Amino acid sequence: MQERFYLDPYQQTLSTTVVRHDEQGLVLEETLFYPLGGGQPGDTGTLTLADGTPLAITDTRRDKETRDILHVLATDAPRLPVGTPVMLALDWSRRHAHMRVHTCLHLLSVVIKAGVTGGNLTAESGRLDFDLPEGMELDKDQIEAALNRLIAEDRSVRVQMTSGEALQRQPELIKTMSVTPPLHLPEIRLIEIDGVDLQPCGGTHVARTAEIGPVIVKKIESKGARNKRVVVALA
Template structure:
């Protein structure tokens, strides 16, 4: 909410390539905001928590498919990762079962700040082929899913895998000779059945 009482929705955020500052993309760009104006932020917790759950699940997918990641995307309803796989498509049900097994273990998820030189010593910690973690500040933010996944990441995560809830691999498809896409969704069917 602005000083004038207007309410605007921030629909997205982006990092400005030139300045490095975070840009807030508004649904209503005509709103009268000026640099230095005071605003009150109200977080959409339900949406944020869904992002945290899905993002953490994508870390589990990196553990289930321990190959290089060529791309990815996520919303509060679904997520996808593209993997460099040479030998055909993985089985949807096997992936679903493996993910739900890791979720059910209720593994702790922690954040660690480590010297960025760890990537010189262990470059395999970076799972993504096209995106490298930022360097130059001396420290890297690392996400650890207990004995399952460990990689640099600046995103939001749950504190235990059990918070993710049931998921389902909705689609596995080829996106090129070696590029295979795996899409995950929250398994609403399982949730509805358990609520009855």
């Protein structure tokens, strides 16, 4: 299956065909729907049949065993035969918001120089948990100002590829302490924010930081002796 969200995260529609449809979900020859992973939600949208019938895609997941991308349809949707032609259309406003928030979280990991122990995002906000020395305080206003300065600098965001072997020689690029990238793979995807950040990531991102728009730091919470949670939101 071609995963078009990696080739062009801005593509919003796609003609494709059914490969399999069973109780697990719908598998297509190609897709532009991103599956739940790395803290980023699975895409939603619409699948339209050749006769114009629209079917709602309510979630997108990846099968852990086969690695197939599973499109979840409403429970009353008909089973589609193999080879059925379909047209996919993303809920673009939701996906684009995920891209903006996800890139913002990468910038947050630049502003706060500490290991990341967890993270999550929605179309409105995102959060990262940081491993900080006990007693170390974070200044909400300073973090917000630094984030918005990096966003306004309109830095380019690009994809690079590396290998698991090469990444093992650059452990400083791995910021997430709770999840290790698949270092056994011959190719691992890196996201570079020009001049400020380079780290492994399988999510979708905007092309330039200014596209994120202004953000606010909603709150900073203690989640343990060394764990601080920082929540940011699109303004």
